[in-house]
Amino acid sequence: MPKPIRAALGSLLAMAILAPVHASPVAVARVHAGALPIDAHLDLPDTFDPGRADASGQGQFSLAQARQGGLKGAVIAVFVPQGDDSPAAQAAATAGALRKHTIIDALASSYPDRAARALTPTDFRRIAKSGRLAVIESVVNGGAFVRDADDVDPWVRRGVRVFGFVHAGHNALADSSRPALVRGEGVSRWGGLSPAGKRVLARLNQLGVLVDVSQLSDAAFADVLALSTAPVVATHSDLRSLVDNTRNLTDAQLDALKAKGGVIAINAFSAYLRPRDPAFAQRIVALQQEFGIADGKATLPPEKAAEYDRRYHALRAEEPRASVKDLVDAVDHAVRRIGIDHVALSSDFNHGGGIVGWEDESQAQAVTAELVRRGYKPTAIAKLWSGNFLRVWQAAEARRTTPR
Secondary structure: OOHHHHHHHHHHHHHHHOOOOOOOHHHHHHHHHHOOOEEEEEOOOOOOOHHHOOOOOOOOOOHHHHHHOOOOEEEEEEEOOOOOOOHHHHHHHHHHHHHHHHHHHHHHHOOOOOEEEOOOHHHHHHHHHOOOEEEEEEEEOHHHOOOOHHHHHHHHHHOEEEEEOOEOEOOOOEOEOOOOOOEOOOOOOOOOEOHHHHHHHHHHHHOOOEEEOOOEOHHHHHHHHHHOOOOOEEEEEOEOOOOOOOOOEOHHHHHHHHHOOOEEEEEOOHHHHOOOOHHHHHHHHHHHHHHOOOOOOOEOOHHHHHHHHHHHHHHHOOOOOOEHHHHHHHHHHHHHHHOHHHEEEEOOOOOOOOEEOEOOHHHOHHHHHHHHHOOOOHHHHHHHHHHHHHHHHHHHHHOOOOOO
16 A cells, blocks of 8 residues: 555544543543553652552552552563663662562562562453552663673563663663763764673563663664564653654654554653753753753763752753643654554653653543543553553563573
């Protein structure tokens, strides 16, 4: 079929999906429950106490908040920030990652009547049917503590089923979409994936782990899509056509993700959903100039880097915030571009996520309400909240060639 005809058919399909309607709160609640919502990416504070996980007050996620928001699954990240390449930094990162894994594991074991670990999509469905929250463990910034393929297997045995290579700053496995200015990093270290990153990717595919392309540089993203033997997911990404930031995916990357059979989870992170006001952007530039890192070449000592990080995030807290409307605007764009089968949803809670209307997990139904208002059918909403993520996870599982 010629490309213009395919595009026209895609637009007609999007129009059929997106016909504005009005629905009662009861009807919205029914649609939300039927969608079996999965938050495709969130974090837990380092201080999170699993023993108090059934009460609010420890950030944007708890079992109580998840239950109030109708959540059926949560992809919770083992995350540690990027350090340098010294053995001491690697040891500290590994220790931090193990602590976070212990917290995630205990979240389920402390409340067996409320939550359980999901190691497969089949597990998720069984746990959701039982009325509990399915806890799916992921890795973000794996290159901080996974240095080669041999390091992958222990994390998979611990229960990791989704793996992302980078965060802010290049590491041993790949280039990041956000080089660390405070470390004086250039745009690229490896030109994409490192040799070790390619070996890690191959091992992840062999073990049936779902590969996460969020945070990767454009070149590293292209490497993963070219080399992966299974479809991949972007668990917490937004759209560069709407907000011009290297952290977001371009329309061409969306097309490539679709061609691979993959999924993008549109992320409730305000700065990547709402274009930055020019006057506010200038305040960020002024802060960078004050610390001498505006050109991306200077390296700050640890104390100055910590001070910059503190002031940067304090400034960001004053920035006007995106809303659920902005989130669904991004969903609309992605659906029109690559179709309803390739889009999902995530919050990035406890790591910068949270928008007006979806401030914490208890408010997840507000996203469904906006989707319903815009005319998304229950079957489409179910794909966005869980169906598409489960499909791509199952596809990675199906291509597993090595026993775990």
